Amino acid sequence: MAADRRLPWWLRWTCAIFRAGEVPRHVAFIMDGNRRYARQLGVELQAGHTAGFDKLEQVLEWCLELGVEAVTVFAFSIDNFRRPAAEVDALMSLARDKFAHFQAHESLIQRYGMRLQIVGDLHLVPPAVLAEMERAVALTRTHTGPLLNVCFAYTAQHELLHATRAIVAATRAGELDVDEIDEHAISRAMPSNVAPDGQQVPAVDLLVRTSGERRLSNFLLWQAAGARLAFLDVLWPALSAWSFFAVLIQFQLSQPAVASAAWRDRECVRSSGCCS
Structure with missing residues (x-):
């Protein structure tokens, strides 16, 4: 499904420049x-x-x-249920409305043909919200575009617990030998790592957190093991394209090929006598 060109020309042009370099396949926020x-x-x-x-x-x-293949967002933590009831109720109402919006023809999900997946302890989600989630996910089952993982009623510890229980059940059923339990088996048992079509989701390349906090807050602790982490002082609603692009510049500069080329250039300058 082709996307409408709703971004301003300068932003599309900037993204095209970034696509000339290495773009993260999977970004988490x-x-x-x-x-x-x-x-x-x-x-x-x-x-x-x-x-x-x-x-x-x-x-x-x-x-x-930019051509990112998968985006995972931390929408609502299990710990957020501890907030005042009025705030939680308001958040659930907003979530219900927004998942309903995802179903609209003009929504970003539909325009780009995105696949939608909800990951978390959905037993904790109010029925009205869960119903809208399920409808939104069902509408994207035939889509083949980029993946949006929404972590809702989620913590990394809960996901690891889910994976552990799934592996134990598989070994008891004779579907998995103890000697076959490795990093790949654990990854496959984590819901956020498996796309709706059963394919493995690319590893998280870049994880961005806004608001100035320097911690992961129980989010994708396994999946982000090799990711580049970017902690921004800006609050999430105030995040600008230029702040995000600055993170992408640092990501591209950190890639082995770029770092190696920069090192060779420095060595070349030194050997030519241009440096003291």
Whole structure:
């Protein structure tokens, strides 16, 4: 399904330049700072969360224009259920509305033919929200575009527990030998690592967290083992394309081929006598 060209020309042009280099196949986001953003503006917390969703759609479009194959977002932690009931109820209402929006023909998911997957302890999700999630996922089953993993009612510990139980069950059923339990088997048992079509999701190449926090907060602890981490001081709803592009520049500079070329250039300069 072809996407509409809704990005401004300068942003498409910038993305085309980045595509000349190595683009991360899988980018993950900890979308932190919605509540602080609302407080800074003196508005209701719900307005901050709404702005956060709008930013997600914007960032998704940047990633899609860059050619990113998979995006995983930390939408709602299991720990977030400990927040005041009124805030949790408002967040669930927003989630229900936004998953309903994903089903619309003009939504980003539909325009780009994205595959949608929800990962987490969905038993904790209110039935009305879960129903919209399931409808949104069902509408993307025939899609072949990039993957959006939404981690909802999620923690990495819960996902690891799920994987462990699945492996134990497989060994008891005789489907998996103990000697076959390795990193690949564990990865395959993690829901966020397997796309709806059963294919393995690329490893996380780049993980971005906004709001100035320098921690992973129980998000993709296994999958992000080899990822480049970027911690930005900007709040999630205020994230700009230029801040994201600065992260991409650092990502591309960190790639082995680029780093090796830079080292060779420095050595060449030294050997030519241009450096003291």
